[in-house]
Amino acid sequence: MAPNNASDMLAKFKDPALCRNLLDKIRAELPGPLAFMEVCGTHTVAIFQSGLRSLLPEGIRHLSGPGCPVCVTHEGEVAAFLELARKDNVIIATFGDLIRVPGPKGTSLKQAQAEGCRIEIVYSAFDALALARKHPESRIVFLGVGFETTAPTVAATIKVAKEQGLDNFLVFAMHKLVPPALAALLQDPEVNVDALILPGHVSTIIGVEPYRFLAEQHGVPSVITGFEPLDILQALLLIIDQRKTGRPQVVNQYSRAVADNGNPKAREVMAEVFTVSDALWRGLGRIPDSGLALADEYQRFDALTTLGVQVHDLPPLPGCRCGDVLKGKMQPNHCPLFNKTCTPATPVGPCMVSTEGSCAAYYKYAL
Ligand code: SF4
Numbered sequence: 001m002a003p004n005n006a007s008d009m010l011a012k013f014k015d016p017a018l019c020r021n022l023l024d025k026i027r028a029e030l031p032g033p034l035a036f037m038e039v040c041g042t043h044t045v046a047i048f049q050s051g052l053r054s055l056l057p058e059g060i061r062h063l064s065g066p067g068c069p070v071c072v073t074h075e076g077e078v079a080a081f082l083e084l085a086r087k088d089n090v091i092i093a094t095f096g097d098l099i100r101v102p103g104p105k106g107t108s109l110k111q112a113q114a115e116g117c118r119i120e121i122v123y124s125a126f127d128a129l130a131l132a133r134k135h136p137e138s139r140i141v142f143l144g145v146g147f148e149t150t151a152p153t154v155a156a157t158i159k160v161a162k163e164q165g166l167d168n169f170l171v172f173a174m175h176k177l178v179p180p181a182l183a184a185l186l187q188d189p190e191v192n193v194d195a196l197i198l199p200g201h202v203s204t205i206i207g208v209e210p211y212r213f214l215a216e217q218h219g220v221p222s223v224i225t226g227f228e229p230l231d232i233l234q235a236l237l238l239i240i241d242q243r244k245t246g247r248p249q250v251v252n253q254y255s256r257a258v259a260d261n262g263n264p265k266a267r268e269v270m271a272e273v274f275t276v277s278d279a280l281w282r283g284l285g286r287i288p289d290s291g292l293a294l295a296d297e298y299q300r301f302d303a304l305t306t307l308g309v310q311v312h313d314l315p316p317l318p319g320c321r322c323g324d325v326l327k328g329k330m331q332p333n334h335c336p337l338f339n340k341t342c343t344p345a346t347p348v349g350p351c352m353v354s355t356e357g358s359c360a361a362y363y364k365y366a367l
Helices: 006-012 016-029 041-049 075-085 096-100 109-114 125-134 151-163 178-187 200-206 209-216 229-245 264-273 296-301 303-307 322-326 358-366
Strands: 034-038 060-064 090-094 118-121 139-144 169-173 195-198 222-224 250-252 274-281 285-294
Touching: 016 229, 034 041, 034 229, 041 200, 041 229, 041 358, 075 090, 075 109, 075 139, 075 169, 075 303, 090 096, 090 125, 096 109, 096 118, 109 118, 125 139, 125 151, 125 169, 139 151, 139 303, 151 169, 151 264, 151 296, 169 285, 169 296, 169 303, 178 200, 178 209, 178 285, 195 200, 195 229, 200 209, 200 264, 209 222, 209 250, 222 229, 264 274, 285 296, 296 303, 322 358
Parallel strands: 034 060, 034 195, 090 118, 090 139, 139 169, 195 222, 222 250
Antiparallel strands: 274 285
């Protein structure tokens, strides 16, 4: 019977019989060992939660890359937002996960809040703008983390702040761009990745073109993929096909959500409000042209310049191996702190804090 609504259709993408068929096909057609990496926290969780990771044939190795926005937030950025939180008359508006990320000496926004700093959890940048309206006497600093997916709504919010003259709304722009990080990753001689599963959400904005270099310059089969088990298995089959024919490509498996040219309107607002800049990534260091800073016309909304705070290239937290986990060089359970001093209740690094972090996913689903 044909599916009659969206949830029926999505149920098909989880169908156990269809999944088993694809798994059998993968087993039969796998030409040799294959290490694939996903670079999206939602894929990390989907692969663990659905049980796919434990069902994959022995020759397939699953690696998680730098795809969780909270996890890639650099140590120096964490130190900077802790400094912002301690400024007079500032309210930090942040997504929930960030509040527990340990900074230098293990302090976090949660601790800063306990010490009297004003921290508000918000669910969008527009919530932060509402705070700016509600507290005209305070400066609201929104912590803008995330990839190309979240940057357009933050850009749109800044535009509204400008239109409405809400100059007490400030943004600490920590947004990061995925393709330059992938280029940096593939240039790292210590990273061994045969194929990539590309992020569905980011791709809805940027489309297919920005990934072409993965196949053309690095010879890495890459598939833009949805988040259901069937999507992921189909992506693996598409990768195996490319391995067999020896013709690496970038394939859009998630065409039900991702247009080949992405979302031009979203990119337009991003390009108006932000300018491409270098960025610091946890584990990957400074990557040229991989971040978004506020464009000249919107500089007055920049929290760092307005409040006189700088981001420094600080070393990793002692003992934490998030950098190696984010590069797929280390499985979370091989970190000496995993499930000892570092657990979701007592996280030492952001990969254990975020619900999309590899260490948290491994702790929740693979132990
Ligand atoms: S287990 Fe904890 S300390 Fe180790 S890499 Fe993961 S988050 Fe970092």
